[in-house]
Amino acid sequence: MHAHPGAPPSRRRFLALAAGGAAAGAAALSGCALSTAGAAPGGSESVTMMVNLDDVSPELVKQAQKEIGVKITIVAYDITRLIAMLTNGNPPDLVRGLGALDAPYFAARDVAENLDPYFAKSTVLKVDDLDPANDLWRFDGTTQGKGPRYGMAKDFSQDAMFWYNTAHFDKAGVDYPSDTDPITYEEWLDNAKRLVQRKNGQTTVYGGSYNGLGLGILFTNLTAAAGGSLFSDDFSRVDFTSPEARRALTWYVDYAKTRVGPSLIQPNPDAWDGPTYVASRMAMSGSGYWLGGMINAEAKVAEVSRLAPAPVFEGGPRISACQGGTGMWMPKKARNKDAAWRVFEWFFGEAPAKARAEGGWGIPTLKSLQSLMPDKEDYQKRVLEVQRAELKHFSVTPFTPYIKTEAIDAIINQIIPAAMNGQLSVDTLAGRLNSSVNEQMKRGKEQVG
Amino acid sequence: MTVGQIPEIPQVTGQPRKVARTGAVRSGDLPRTSMTARRHRAFYMFTSPWIIGFLLLTIGPMAYALWLSFTTFDGISPNWKYVGFGNYQELLSDSVTWDSLGRAGLFAITSVPLSIIAGMGLAVLVNRPLKARGLWRTLLYLPAVVPPVGAGLIFKQLFNRDSGATNGVLNIFGIDAIAWLDDPYARYVILMAVLWAAGNIMIISLAGLQDVPRELHEAARIDGASAWRTFRSITVPLLSPVLLFQAVTGMIASVQTIMPMLLAADASPKGVTSIPQSNYMYMMHVFAEYFALGRYGYGSALLWVLFVLILIATGLIFKFTSGVVFYNVDPEAKK
Numbered sequence: 012m013h014a015h016p017g018a019p020p021s022r023r024r025f026l027a028l029a030a031g032g033a034a035a036g037a038a039a040l041s042g043c044a045l046s047t048a049g050a051a052p053g054g055s056e057s058v059t060m061m062v063n064l065d066d067v068s069p070e071l072v073k074q075a076q077k078e079i080g081v082k083i084t085i086v087a088y089d090i091t092r093l094i095a096m097l098t099n100g101n102p103p104d105l106v107r108g109l110g111a112l113d114a115p116y117f118a119a120r121d122v123a124e125n126l127d128p129y130f131a132k133s134t135v136l137k138v139d140d141l142d143p144a145n146d147l148w149r150f151d152g153t154t155q156g157k158g159p160r161y162g163m164a165k166d167f168s169q170d171a172m173f174w175y176n177t178a179h180f181d182k183a184g185v186d187y188p189s190d191t192d193p194i195t196y197e198e199w200l201d202n203a204k205r206l207v208q209r210k211n212g213q214t215t216v217y218g219g220s221y222n223g224l225g226l227g228i229l230f231t232n233l234t235a236a237a238g239g240s241l242f243s244d245d246f247s248r249v250d251f252t253s254p255e256a257r258r259a260l261t262w263y264v265d266y267a268k269t270r271v272g273p274s275l276i277q278p279n280p281d282a283w284d285g286p287t288y289v290a291s292r293m294a295m296s297g298s299g300y301w302l303g304g305m306i307n308a309e310a311k312v313a314e315v316s317r318l319a320p321a322p323v324f325e326g327g328p329r330i331s332a333c334q335g336g337t338g339m340w341m342p343k344k345a346r347n348k349d350a351a352w353r354v355f356e357w358f359f360g361e362a363p364a365k366a367r368a369e370g371g372w373g374i375p376t377l378k379s380l381q382s383l384m385p386d387k388e389d390y391q392k393r394v395l396e397v398q399r400a401e402l403k404h405f406s407v408t409p410f411t412p413y414i415k416t417e418a419i420d421a422i423i424n425q426i427i428p429a430a431m432n433g434q435l436s437v438d439t440l441a442g443r444l445n446s447s448v449n450e451q452m453k454r455g456k457e458q459v460g
Numbered sequence: 461m462t463v464g465q466i467p468e469i470p471q472v473t474g475q476p477r478k479v480a481r482t483g484a485v486r487s488g489d490l491p492r493t494s495m496t497a498r499r500h501r502a503f504y505m506f507t508s509p510w511i512i513g514f515l516l517l518t519i520g521p522m523a524y525a526l527w528l529s530f531t532t533f534d535g536i537s538p539n540w541k542y543v544g545f546g547n548y549q550e551l552l553s554d555s556v557t558w559d560s561l562g563r564a565g566l567f568a569i570t571s572v573p574l575s576i577i578a579g580m581g582l583a584v585l586v587n588r589p590l591k592a593r594g595l596w597r598t599l600l601y602l603p604a605v606v607p608p609v610g611a612g613l614i615f616k617q618l619f620n621r622d623s624g625a626t627n628g629v630l631n632i633f634g635i636d637a638i639a640w641l642d643d644p645y646a647r648y649v650i651l652m653a654v655l656w657a658a659g660n661i662m663i664i665s666l667a668g669l670q671d672v673p674r675e676l677h678e679a680a681r682i683d684g685a686s687a688w689r690t691f692r693s694i695t696v697p698l699l700s701p702v703l704l705f706q707a708v709t710g711m712i713a714s715v716q717t718i719m720p721m722l723l724a725a726d727a728s729p730k731g732v733t734s735i736p737q738s739n740y741m742y743m744m745h746v747f748a749e750y751f752a753l754g755r756y757g758y759g760s761a762l763l764w765v766l767f768v769l770i771l772i773a774t775g776l777i778f779k780f781t782s783g784v785v786f787y788n789v790d791p792e793a794k795k
Contacts, residue, residue: 091751094535120537212636213622275734276642280620282726421733421752425556428737432643451753458537 056350057082061093061103062339066165071363079357081350090417097122102342104351110147110164110336111155111408112228112416115246117340118150118161119412119459124341125159129352135360136163142376146407147336153245155409162340163359166373168299169401170224170334171232171321173199174306178315179206179216179294188319190397193329196236196262196322199295203271206294218271219295220284221263224334226427227419228410232332233259235408237324246411247456249419249448251441258324260430260437267431275424276431288312299333300398304372307385318394320401331404338376374398413455414448422447522767529760536754547761556745557762561769564715564742567647571654572710576703579661584691586662587669597666604659612722615653616641641723646736650719661706668702669695697786704785708777712770716743742766 058081060067072083086092088107096102102122108114117123130138144167151158180187183206188194194202199219207218223229230251234241239255242248250256266272272293273279281287284296285305289312296302306316321331339358345351358364360377368375368383371391375381385391410416426443429435435443529547533540551557586597603611618624619640627637640649672695680690696703720739724731733740733748746766750759 094754097536117536122536211627211631212638213627213631215622277621277639278641278726278734280617280623415752415754417728417752418754421748424731424733425740428734454532454534454755455537458532458534458539460539 056080056347056353057084058105058347058350058354059084059086059103060105060107060339060354061086061088061096062105062107063088066107067358074362075354075357078362079353081354081357083354097342097344100344101346102344104345104347105339105341105355108162108338108340109224109416110145110162110338111332111334112225112410114148114161114336114340115150115155115410115412116415118159119152122343123161124343124345124348126161126163126341126352126355127159129355130160133352133356135356136377140377140379142167142374142378142381143405143407144333144336144374145338145376147333148338148340150412155412156407162338163355164333164336164338164376165359165364166301166367166375167333167336168301168373169321169331169398169405170299171236171297171331172299172398172401173219173221173295173297173319173322174288174302174316175295175319176288176291176293176312176315177317178291183294187317190317190393191320191400193320193323195325196233197325199322200262200266200269200271203266203295204269207271214270214277215292217273217279217287217293219297220272220279220287220293221266221295221297222273223297225416225420226263226423227416228334229263230256230259230423231410232330232334232408233263233324235332235406236321236327236330238327242409242411246409247413247452249411249445249452251444251448252438255327257437257441260441262324264427264430264437264440267427268433274431275428299373300371300394301373303385303391303394304370307371307391313388313390316390316394318397320397321404329404330406330408331401332406332408334408337373374402411452411455413452413459418451419448422451525760525763528757529764531757533756534754535756540757543757547758548765550758551761551765557742560740560742560745561766563738563740564717567650567717567741568711568714571651571714572707574651575654575658575661575710576706578655578658579706580665580699580703582658582662583665583669584695587666597662601659601663604657604663606657608719609722611653611657612719615649615656616723619649641736643736643738646720646723647738649723650717650739653719653723654714654717661710664702664706665699668699672698700781700785701787704777704781707781708774711773711777715741715766715770715773717741718743718747720744721747 060083062085064085064087066088067083067085072085075081075083086103093102093106108117114123130136130141141163145160145163146156147164147167148162149156149158149160175188177187180202185202185205188202199221203218205218206216207214208216221229223232231241234253234256237255237258239253241250241256243250251260267274267276270277272295273284273287279287281290284293284298285302287293288296288298288302289305289309291312300318303318306313321329323329339355341348341351341355364375364377364380365383367373368380369385371385375383384395386395423444426435426440426447430437430440530544531540531542582600586593586600590596606614619626621627621637621639621641624640626640630636630638638645640646676694676698677690680694685693720735720741721732721744723739724735726734732744733752735744742762746759746762749755749762
């Protein structure tokens with residue numbers, strides 16, 4: 012039955028019209044969604060970068076426009092937003108990522124662009140000038156460190172090294188660690204116990220902090236330092252019950268139990284080591300060379316700060332891996348790949364790369380830029396010497412493509428506090444971790460295919 | 461004439477309506493159907509933005525989430541599949557789900573009554589004649605306008621074991637520092653954060669209190685009723701619709717609280733899982749499943765189950781309070 016002209020719309024018709032309006036609205040919203048690439052006003056190319064806001068400052072955006080004629084639009088890094096953008100086929104042109112963890116994950120899911128052809132023809136980023144740390148961004152379908160390059164690190168550190176404050180060592184009467192020979196993890200923990208300062212139940216100075224860039228990657232590296240591997244050969248399973256993994260777990264649980272440093276059961280009010288160490292409220296920080304960028308800005312702290320080699324387990328191999336390798340990758344569906352590559356070259360090989368190298372925020376990933384690392388002051392020279400010696404022990408500890416780093420950290424975060432509080436034995440902890448992580452990895456493997 | 465009734469257009473008996481040569485009805489002399497149509501059109505015009513928004517931003521995402529809940533979609537991997545009710549079956553045997561739901565329920569049944577009592581108590585206090593009453597009302601309401609993220613930061617700093625002011629005060633009295641943000645104390649910090657913002661409930665209760673006819677109180681006083689009796693037998697019954705509203709909205713908000721995440725040392729997808737167990741409530745579990753584990757399908761199933769449970773809980777609250785809530789008008793009366 013048709014309504015006669017002038018009659019009010021029926022409820023049914025009104026809802027139908029509203030649904031139509033909603034559909035039109037959805038289309039309009041979709042049209043209004045962030046355009047990720049294309050020509051910018053004025054004829055220059057436009058590239059969208061999803062990065063942390065301090066990775067690419069507004070000044071750097073202006074500099075890019077001036078130097079390479081590319082307009083950069085910054086989108087704050089957010090994994091949920093990235094997934095939404097990837098899902099709707101409208102990803103950013105360049106995305107921030109941790110080579111050590113993100114490279115295999117995104118490459119295995121076929122969303123990252125193989126950059127080998129770009130590197131092959133680049134005059135700025137020559138393959139023989141790339142530091143081996145960039146191998147973190149390689150993945151051959153099974154193993155990290157081999158195969159095509161899916162990204163590049165902006166700088167890197169050997170994250171198992173640690174900084175220490177000599178003033179706290181002097182006060183506690185603890186010998187300084189050697190610049191060349193690593194101490195053992197057990198010695199590190201003993202030192203931390205002697206260095207920690209407490210008053211009325213409050214920790215006023217942490218003896219040391221050793222949390223890595225996340226517990227998943229930390230245990231991967233600690234297990235490797237104990238002479239084993241956390242992952243099976245095909246990276247489809249973990250084994251926390253192996254003697255090496257148990258050794259790693261036992262050491263870390265002891266570290267947390269003694270409450271000498273921040274952990275899940277004793278969170279750092281500053282959220283991370285940097286501000287706490289620079290405020291002289293931490294005697295040792297398990298952070299690599301990159302923290303020097305922050306330390307150098309505080310001359311008083313810099314003068315009493317030294318960098319020490321990565322600890323070893325008694326009888327274990329000497330390895331010093333990079334746990335991060337923060338850099339960028341290009342989504343396969345990026346709209347403006349050539350302009351994105353131009354930005355990539357500029358960011359990793361030209362003015363911004365030189366500025367980063369001079370600042371001491373990590374080791375430059377181009378060998379040709381490593382001579383720019385700060386060495387004017389005596390303390391900088393000393394740090395640089397230790398770092399250069401440590402480079403001989405650099406290695407890539409491969410990570411699995413079947414689980415996100417957030418996922419493995421999430422599972423560990425949920426189970427390990429009970430062990431830290433003494434309610435769970437390390438054996439039980441290892442068993443539970445195996446069960447939960449392997450279940451998640453099984454799902455991941457099915458989804459990758 | 462009741463509100464919403466359409467006024468009748470007066471018609472002069474025996475006088476034909478004046479129709480122009482074109483046949484159109486002159487303005488001011490509109491037929492009743494045309495006026496009704498205009499009113500309906502106006503109604504639909506004014507409500508359509510909301511209806512469209514509701515369809516676009518509520519029904520659409522809910523339908524999408526429902527579809528996702530039948531899949532293993534993780535947002536990025538190519539080989540996700542349809543699993544029917546598999547996620548719902550898994551949910552039934554997932555102890556983390558039930559534990560987190562239990563904690564959320566416990567939080568709701570403690571925080572909602574406590575905050576209503578606190579808010580109503582404050583409302584009674586600031587409804588009395590006192591000096592600088594406006595200032596008191598403003599001061600008590602202020603915490604409620606602090607954004608939750610700000611409130612989270614404040615409480616995180618206040619209760620930090622090593623640098624928080626709370627332990628500083630305890631130290632003055634010779635009491636050793638307490639790890640407030642860890643188990644088993646973390647749950648009390650959340651409760652305090654909720655009570656701190658009871659100003660919202662105070663304002664609504666205050667509006668309700670001011671609507672209570674003064675003569676009822678005067679009559680009770682003349683009859684010799686005590687202040688408590690007056691409060692219990694007059695104030696509370698007349699405030700009961702307001703209290704019911706606060707109980708329902710409070711329950712819905714508290715089972716979905718994200719305050720534990722704001723108090724976490726690391727408010728990121730993986731950081732959410734480092735929240736102490738006593739504060740690991742349902743929405744934390746949902747957040748972790750979605751964004752830390754990348755299980756969009758399972759996370760969506762969790763959300764749908766929560767939605768249904770909230771509907772049931774709301775229905776039960778209405779059912780069990782129907783006899784005790786006092787309405788000035790009969791809500792069941794035919795319009």
